[in-house]
Amino acid sequence: MREITADKAFNISNMIFILFLLAIVCYPLLYIISASISDPIAVNSGRMWLWPIGVSWEGxxxxxxxxxxxxxxxxxxxxxxxxxxxxxxxxxxxxxxxxxxxxxxxxxxxxxxxxxxxxxxxxxxxxxxxxxxxxxxxxxxxxxxxxxxxxxxxxxxxxxxxxxxxxxxxxxxxxxxxxxxxxxxxxxxxxxxxxxxxxxxxxxxxxxxxxxxxxxxxxxxxxxxxxxxxxxxxxxxxxxxxxxxxxxxxxxxxxxxxxxxxxxxxxxxxxxxxxxxxxxxxxxxxxxxxxxxxx
Incomplete structure (x- = not known):
């Protein structure tokens, strides 16, 4: 039982760590995509940090x-x-x-x-x-x-x-x-x-x-x-x-x-x-x- 519990804890820790790395890798890409269709004022002011604000395809x-x-x-x-x-x-x-x-x-x-x-x-x-x-x-x-x-x-x-x-x-x-x-x-x-x-x-x-x-x-x-x-x-x-x-x-x-x-x-x-x-x-x-x- 100790080994099974330890294995589960190890797998959960690995999953959390992988998800953390995935977020670090994906965030810049999502930010660039959102910024490309957002209001530049919202981007420069920091109000847009993940999802688009004021969607525009002008760029x-x-x-x-x-x-x-x-x-x-x-x-x-x-x-x-x-x-x-x-x-x-x-x-x-x-x-x-x-x-x-x-x-x-x-x-x-x-x-x-x-x-x-x-x-x-x-x-x-x-x-x-x-x-x-x-x-x-x-x-x-x-x-x-x-x-x-x-x-x-x-x-x-x-x-x-x-x-x-x-x-x-x-x-x-x-x-x-x-x-x-x-x-x-x-x-x-x-x-x-x-x-x-x-x-x-x-x-x-x-x-x-x-x-x-x-x-x-x-x-x-x-x-x-x-x-x-x-x-x-x-x-x-x-x-x-x-x-x-x-x-x-x-x-x-x-x-x-x-x-x-x-x-x-x-x-x-x-x-x-x-x-x-x-x-x-x-x-x-x-x-x-x-x-x-x-x-």
């Missing part, structure tokens, strides 16, 4: 009526899909090759890859390289320099090494399957969890990326969504600060518009990833656990 209307927003959405979707495809095309074969202990020079290649995790050329040399390759102000400036991440290669390599049975590959080779055939017909179909995980990681990275575009792109028609939203936020703030209008009512209205646009912009930028993540969550958990813990 979303102003954001979605902007042609720049839709151009940014289009560009970001292209960058995310194309960039993730390039990342997977580079990461998966590289990780599979490095997972083979019989690969000649594999340790040297791995050491060179690890070296790049700790030492980088810096922004100016990277920019000069991209410029010499004539990729500045093109979508390839976003795609090629970030074609693969060393840490993701290591995680994928660990998955291949610990999850794919060596005997299965050897049996396929005995039956006459080439190395590429084994990779395409045997390894990839068994690697759906890690492919989904890498696709999720790379996709989120491309969706949230703005610094690379800020560095290499000057053509506003190529701006990704994050850079467009950054521009809108800065323009709204600067227009409020540098406005020549002296009427307090007009200034208050400009500040109100800037405030509602700010929260609406956050939701518009985050919504697609929030919608996509639940569908990939099971692959994410499975892939991470198999790739890192199985021995």
């Amino acid at each position: 979303y209307k102003r954001v979605l009526q902007s042609a720049e927003i839709w151009t940014g959405y289009r560009n970001t979707i292209v960058y995310t899909l194309l960039g993730t495809a390039i990342n997977l095309l580079v990461t998966l074969p590289c990780a599979y090759a490095l997972s083979k202990k019989k690969l000649i020079g594999g340790k040297v290649v791995m050491m060179l890859l690890l070296f790049t995790m700790f030492f980088q050329g810096g922004i100016i040399p990277s920019y000069l390289v991209v410029k010499q390759l004539h990729m500045v102000n093109t979508i390839w400036a976003i795609m090629i320099p970030q074609a693969a991440a060393v840490w993701y290669i290591i995680v994928t390599m660990t998955f291949f090494r610990n999850t794919i049975p060596q005997e299965l590959e050897e049996a396929a080779e005995i039956d006459g399957c080439s190395v590429f055939g084994v990779f395409l017909r045997i390894v990839l179909p068994l690697s759906a969890p890690i492919i989904a995980v890498m696709g999720l990681f790379y996709g989120v990275g491309h969706w949230n990326e703005y610094f690379t575009a800020l560095l290499y792109l000057s053509n506003e028609n190529l701006y990704p969504l994050q850079l467009v939203l950054r521009k809108i936020l800065i323009l709204n703030q600067m227009s409020s600060m540098l406005s020549s209008v002296k009427d307090p009512l007009v200034l208050a209205e400009q500040a109100r518009i800037a405030e509602i646009v700010k929260y609406a912009v956050m939701i518009v930028a985050s919504l697609p990833m929030l919608i996509a993540y639940p569908f990939l969550q099971r692959f994410f958990i499975k892939g991470v656990f198999i790739g890192s813990l199985k021995s």
